[in-house]
Amino acid sequence: MDNLLLTAAQMRALEQAAIDSGVVTGLELMERAGTGAVDAILDEWPDLAAAPGRAVVLCGPGNNGGDGFVVARVLVGRGWDVEVFLYGDAEKLPPDARVNYERWREVGEVQTLTGRDMDGRGYVPDLTIDAIFGTGLSRTLSWELCDAVKQYAWTFTQGTRVVALDIPSGLSAESGRRIPCADPPEDRLAFPTVSPAAALAIDLTLAFHAPKIGHYLGDAPADCGRLRVVDIGLNGGATDVETARLVCGPFEGVAKASGHKYDHGHAIVLTGGMGLTGAARLAARGALRIGAGLVTCVAPGPAMMECAVQLTAVMLRRCDDAAALADLLEDDRINALCLGPGMGLSDRAGDLIDAALSARRHIALDADALTILAERDDPFAMLHHDCVLTPHGGEFASLFPDIAERLNVPAMEGPAYSKVDATRDAADRAGCTVLFKGMDTVIADEKGNARINAAVYDRAAPWLATAGAGDVLAGIIAGLLARGLSPLDAASSAAWLHVEAARAFGPGLIAEDLPEMLPQVLAALER
Numbered sequence: 362m363d364n365l366l367l368t369a370a371q372m373r374a375l376e377q378a379a380i381d382s383g384v385v386t387g388l389e390l391m392e393r394a395g396t397g398a399v400d401a402i403l404d405e406w407p408d409l410a411a412a413p414g415r416a417v418v419l420c421g422p423g424n425n426g427g428d429g430f431v432v433a434r435v436l437v438g439r440g441w442d443v444e445v446f447l448y449g450d451a452e453k454l455p456p457d458a459r460v461n462y463e464r465w466r467e468v469g470e471v472q473t474l475t476g477r478d479m480d481g482r483g484y485v486p487d488l489t490i491d492a493i494f495g496t497g498l499s500r501t502l503s504w505e506l507c508d509a510v511k512q513y514a515w516t517f518t519q520g521t522r523v524v525a526l527d528i529p530s531g532l533s534a535e536s537g538r539r540i541p542c543a544d545p546p547e548d549r550l551a552f553p554t555v556s557p558a559a560a561l562a563i564d565l566t567l568a569f570h571a572p573k574i575g576h577y578l579g580d581a582p583a584d585c586g587r588l589r590v591v592d593i594g595l596n597g598g599a600t601d602v603e604t605a606r607l608v609c610g611p612f613e614g615v616a617k618a619s620g621h622k623y624d625h626g627h628a629i630v631l632t633g634g635m636g637l638t639g640a641a642r643l644a645a646r647g648a649l650r651i652g653a654g655l656v657t658c659v660a661p662g663p664a665m666m667e668c669a670v671q672l673t674a675v676m677l678r679r680c681d682d683a684a685a686l687a688d689l690l691e692d693d694r695i696n697a698l699c700l701g702p703g704m705g706l707s708d709r710a711g712d713l714i715d716a717a718l719s720a721r722r723h724i725a726l727d728a729d730a731l732t733i734l735a736e737r738d739d740p741f742a743m744l745h746h747d748c749v750l751t752p753h754g755g756e757f758a759s760l761f762p763d764i765a766e767r768l769n770v771p772a773m774e775g776p777a778y779s780k781v782d783a784t785r786d787a788a789d790r791a792g793c794t795v796l797f798k799g800m801d802t803v804i805a806d807e808k809g810n811a812r813i814n815a816a817v818y819d820r821a822a823p824w825l826a827t828a829g830a831g832d833v834l835a836g837i838i839a840g841l842l843a844r845g846l847s848p849l850d851a852a853s854s855a856a857w858l859h860v861e862a863a864r865a866f867g868p869g870l871i872a873e874d875l876p877e878m879l880p881q882v883l884a885a886l887e888r
């Protein structure tokens with residue numbers, strides 16, 4: 362289950378296609394955006410609807426600024442007192458924005474958005490509208506703009522509701538990251554520049570038509586405040602360019618159909634040595650709770666007793682070396698493996714990984730398995746398209762150093778390289794599905810499909826940052842692979858369920874709780 366997210370270029374293409382087809386003009390879309398924004402704001406804060414107040418609208422040089430002029434005019438029409446500032450040259454506004462600039466000029470003044478005078482208005486507005494940049498931001502922001510917005514924000518953000526039109530100004534609609542501000546002049550070096558997106562402390566972001574990919578990545582969830590979508594009457598989201606989708610639920614196959622236990626697969630989880638089996642046992646519990654028919658922990662001799670006293674429904678087999686694992690995998694009912702949690706970095710662990718990869722099963726590779734691969738000359742030589750790699754940021758940088766470097770350099774111009782691009786490139790190189798963890802988990806496969814499982818906005822799950830949570834995720838993936846989901850669907854569903862389990866438990870969560878919350882999460886899906 363998923364929802365389409367758009368790049369800035371796709372949004373422009375949709376808009377252009379609608380305009381070219383003659384069903385709507387750009388001016389009508391801008392009117393709908395501005396009117397829809399005011400409706401959404403007054404719906405969000407009924408006190409503002411009940412008593413019109415004072416607003417400040419900060420407009421920029423493109424169509425986002427045009428939306429701002431519409432908002433200003435509509436607010437005045439509803440009894441508001443509005444001041445408008447423009448960053449840029451009114452003569453150079455694009456045509457639709459220019460029309461709305463002129464319409465606004467019939468209603469009120471336009472002041473210049475500079476550092477001067479921004480901090481001395483003599484009142485605190487009830488509402489501030491950020492309409493400086495939208496999806497067209499394409500390069501480093503000038504110091505003068507950043508300074509002006511900072512001065513305004515420092516004086517007024519306490520007490521004013523701040524709303525960003527489409528996306529907070531300064532954020533890339535592709536990467537969700539802040540595009541840097543230019544360095545200050547020599548005599549202002551002591552005054553740090555701050556991105557308008559951060560300085561304004563935005564309470565609400567109103568995305569027009571659909572969320573953009575950047576709304577769910579990088580700095581955006583912290584900078585956007587709440588995120589709402591404003592319908593501007595554009596049809597659908599179909600584009601001919603591959604894009605990313607937001608994971609909004611588990612994929613087909615997670616709900617359990619009737620059948621014998623072997624119809625639901627047999628997952629095995631390789632443990633570490635004595636004293637190091639906890640991570641694998643957590644993973645195994647996740648695999649079993651998500652419905653794998655059978656789950657077996659596979660442990661070396663010295664760790665057998667430790668596992669035996671802890672496991673009941675999860676089965677246990679001894680396996681001392683790669684040859685023993687290869688023998689075990691002669692049983693073709695074993696259809697999925699989980700490798701890595703607590704496995705250690707020994708040569709034995711490396712040999713076990715090779716034996717597993719040679720046996721061509723569905724395999725979730727996590728933690729130590731990723732570290733072992735990253736140390737190899739060719740980490741991806743033995744991977745195949747039934748594998749899922751689940752790196753966090755550090756593991757991703759070890760496995761794909763050049764891709765991580767490209768992702769981490771500040772984006773000076775658009776469209777910015779995003780975590781979606783990076784994960785897609787990583788999956789292409791690895792030849793399998795990659796799940797790049799974070800609050801903005803991105804899942805991509807080797808065919809170019811990409812999805813975002815966002816634990817942000819009203820799905821925030823801060824309690825997931827706890828030891829062992831990643832091991833459970835790897836186990837849930839292995840369980841879903843055993844049940845026959847494709848690597849992309851297994852990884853996406855697992856990421857979604859993992860966040861839902863954390864949210865269902867709430868504060869105080871520890872990793873052991875995650876598998877135990879899955880029945881409740883699954884039951885809620887059936888209601």
Ligand SMILES: NC(=O)C1=CN([C@@H]2O[C@H](COP(=O)(O)OP(=O)(O)OC[C@H]3O[C@@H](n4cnc5c(N)ncnc54)[C@H](OP(=O)(O)O)[C@@H]3O)[C@@H](O)[C@H]2O)[C@@H](O)CC1
Nearest residue numbers: 376390391423424425494495496497498499500501502527
């Ligand atoms: N698509 C749709 O369906 C609809 C879109 N709508 C709205 O339009 C918005 C997109 O409009 P947009 O393309 O004009 O982009 P926007 O962000 O306003 O500004 C770009 C301008 O800024 C300039 N510029 C760029 N970077 C800069 C910098 N660092 N410093 C200084 N200047 C910089 C750039 O100049 P240039 O690069 O051309 O030199 C250009 O002039 C979208 O977010 C939504 O709000 C709605 O009306 C409803 C329908």
Ligand SMILES: [K+]
Nearest residue numbers: 491494528530
């Ligand atoms: K904006």
